[in-house]
Amino acid sequence: MSEQNQHLELALDPYTPSQIAERVETAGVAKAHMATIPLLTLSVLAGAFIAFGGAFFTLAMTGGEMGLGPGRIFGGVAFSLGLILVVVGGAELFTGNNLIAMAWADKRVTFVELLRNWALVYLGNFVGSIAMAFMVHWSGTLQLGGGAVAETAVRIAEAKVQIPLLEAFFRGVLCNTLVCLALWLCFAARTIISKIFAIIFPISAFVALGFEHSVANMYLIPVGMLAADPANASISIFGFVSNLVPVTIGNVFGGSIFVALVYWIIYRRGR
Numbered sequence: 001m002s003e004q005n006q007h008l009e010l011a012l013d014p015y016t017p018s019q020i021a022e023r024v025e026t027a028g029v030a031k032a033h034m035a036t037i038p039l040l041t042l043s044v045l046a047g048a049f050i051a052f053g054g055a056f057f058t059l060a061m062t063g064g065e066m067g068l069g070p071g072r073i074f075g076g077v078a079f080s081l082g083l084i085l086v087v088v089g090g091a092e093l094f095t096g097n098n099l100i101a102m103a104w105a106d107k108r109v110t111f112v113e114l115l116r117n118w119a120l121v122y123l124g125n126f127v128g129s130i131a132m133a134f135m136v137h138w139s140g141t142l143q144l145g146g147g148a149v150a151e152t153a154v155r156i157a158e159a160k161v162q163i164p165l166l167e168a169f170f171r172g173v174l175c176n177t178l179v180c181l182a183l184w185l186c187f188a189a190r191t192i193i194s195k196i197f198a199i200i201f202p203i204s205a206f207v208a209l210g211f212e213h214s215v216a217n218m219y220l221i222p223v224g225m226l227a228a229d230p231a232n233a234s235i236s237i238f239g240f241v242s243n244l245v246p247v248t249i250g251n252v253f254g255g256s257i258f259v260a261l262v263y264w265i266i267y268r269r270g271r
Contacts, residue, residue: 014188021102021267023187024260028103031092032113036120039092043124046091050125051132051219053082055141057207058220062152063145069208076204082216083179083199087186094122094215095176096183098255105264106271122248129218137226150227154235157224160217161239165246168212172250173258175211178202179251180259214248 015023031039060078064071086093097117103109136142142150163171185198206213221243225235 012190014190014194017188017263018267020184020187021263024099024184024263025103025106025108025268027187028097028100029108031097032100032103032109032117034092034117039117039120040124042090042092043094043121044128044131045089046086046093046121047125047128047130047215047218048132049085049089049091049128050082050093050213050215051129051136052085053079054216054219054223055132055136056081058153058156058223059144059149061156062149072208072210073204076207077200079207079216080200080203083182083203084196087183087195087199088192092121092124094118094125095179095213095251095255097121098176098252099180099183099260101256101260102264102268105261106268118252125215126218129215130222133219133222133226136223142223142227153220153224153227154232155224157221157228157235160212160221160224160243161235163212163243165242168243168246169250169253171210171212172214172247173254174209174250175206175213175247176251176254177258178206178211179213180255184259184263212243212247212250214244214251217243217247 057075057079060075061071064074066074083093083096085091086096100109100114100117104111104114142153179202182199182202185202186195189195189198217240221235221240225240228235
């Protein structure tokens, strides 16, 4: 009986940080070598999954009277749905795949393979997110509460396109630092419930603090554009691109350098 308990405890114990680094690197190699069609398909799914989180977040932020902090934390918990679907359901997310930089640093993945993965996943995420924006718009769910959800979607999009470029970059850096840390914690977990808890707190934090996630914005800004009055020129394609470019660069910097390369230096360099 004691031996069985020992095996059970071992099965439930989290992986150590050095083991996490090895698992992240091995996963990065597999992702970089994935065939194009499965990679693109899983990327479209991830864009849709994050959009589900964005739609849930938009509803959660509508009509709330909890105050700034509690309200944003509640919205962050709702948005966590997106990454939970990606991790548990299985999908390829651009911001999470910035962790492949660890495998590149260890020379197990070439720079071309790294860029190929990022480009294809980014494209697939964009397609999935935009498709969801149109489907949510056509579904009529934005008219819940007499159009209150649509008004929230417009306000969210307006706020995002007005962020100055430098602020958008640093919000992107901080966002993907937390996103990749959430995924790092998931690699420590051995059970689904552990992975879900590992996701909720970092993701709730980045949402509540107003950091910027490129794939989330691929849904949140277009759905706000679709929900806005045609005469409303405050949300434009130019504003969308002006947000997406610095946020994407910031996401790459935060995930690849602040998480992947830092942990590579600590646990994998010289091995």
